Amino acid sequence: MSDLLHLLRLALGELSHGRLPHNDILKPLISKGLGYGILAGSTMVKLPQVAAVVRARSAAGLSPLAFELETLGLVIAVTYGFLMGLPFSAFGETVALLVQNNILLLLIYHYQRRRLGRMLLLVAVLAAAGWVALSGQLSAAHISTLYDCNNAILILSRVPQIWTNLQAGGTGQLSLITYALNAVGASARIFTSIQEKAGPAMLRGAVISTLLNAVLALQIVWYKGGGATKNAGRRGKKKAN
Numbered sequence: 001m002s003d004l005l006h007l008l009r010l011a012l013g014e015l016s017h018g019r020l021p022h023n024d025i026l027k028p029l030i031s032k033g034l035g036y037g038i039l040a041g042s043t044m045v046k047l048p049q050v051a052a053v054v055r056a057r058s059a060a061g062l063s064p065l066a067f068e069l070e071t072l073g074l075v076i077a078v079t080y081g082f083l084m085g086l087p088f089s090a091f092g093e094t095v096a097l098l099v100q101n102n103i104l105l106l107l108i109y110h111y112q113r114r115r116l117g118r119m120l121l122l123v124a125v126l127a128a129a130g131w132v133a134l135s136g137q138l139s140a141a142h143i144s145t146l147y148d149c150n151n152a153i154l155i156l157s158r159v160p161q162i163w164t165n166l167q168a169g170g171t172g173q174l175s176l177i178t179y180a181l182n183a184v185g186a187s188a189r190i191f192t193s194i195q196e197k198a199g200p201a202m203l204r205g206a207v208i209s210t211l212l213n214a215v216l217a218l219q220i221v222w223y224k225g226g227g228a229t230k231n232a233g234r235r236g237k238k239k240a241n
Contacts, residue, residue, distance in 0.1 A: 007032060031195035035089030038185045038192070042093030045182060046100035049175040050107065059111040061172015063164045067105050068122055069157030074098040075126055076150035079133040080202065083143050090196045093185065147201035151208055158212035165219045176220040183213035 007029040011021040021029070053059050074094050081091030109119055132138070138146070165171050186209035193203040 027195055031192045032087075032089050034188045035087070035092070035192045035196070038188055039089060039092040039096065041181060041185060042096040045093075045185065046097065046104060046178055048177040049173075050100065050104055052173045052175050053104070053107045053111065056173055057111065058173060059108040061164065061168060061170065061174055062104075062108050062112075063160045064105070064108050064112065064114060064118075066157045066161040066164075067101060067108060069153050069160075071098065071101050071105060071122070072125065072129070073150045073153040073157055074101060075129050075133075076146055076153070077205070079129070080143055080147045080150070083133065083138060084140070084199065086196060086198055090192060090198055091202075093189075144199060144201045147199070147205065151201065151205045154205060154208055155212065158216065162212075162215060162219065165216075165223065170223045171216075171220045174216070174220055176217060176224070179213050179217040179220065183210055183217055186210040186213060 007025060010025045011029055014021040014025065020026075053062070074097055077091060077094040078098060080086075081088075081094065105119075105122070108114070161174075165174075186206050189206040190203065190210065192198070193206050
């Protein structure tokens, strides 16, 4: 946060002398501001989804596999940020999302009556991932490759949910606010990844996340806006003809 305040003071100093801040000040200031804005927003991004599940006392339409893969991906993203020495503003939202995602997973396990063994397996995998991260045996090349694996996990975590929605012809308890905020935050992260030199793997992740979260948000709008009903009506008319 001190880096943001320092840049802000420099920018205000330039403005007080009737000059526009130089790019060397302006770009990092925008990047840090976006980064901390994403971090602040991420503390609430999954709360609408949590509230929707608790209010309905149901996790209908939510794919446990999607959230399990997302948790694993977030662990990798947190590890990448710490081991690459990135400023917290460049990856801090992954910590907040990891906590919220695990809360959602517990709710899904509870309301969908999933077996305890499944939960214990996830805990074991996360513990193993944490041990590898803290072992000090990962080089920069290993970390970059790991993040590319995270990008593959990101795709795998979203595709099952997208497919579940297509099969069900609806989005169940999925929250539009959650996925819209995810898409907006990921699109802003594209700029900050470039500015903070976070590496091509993290940049690719931001682009992929933007696209997949946007698809899910559009699915929610489509199905809740009556898109599924209209399609069913058209299919019915074609059969009748």
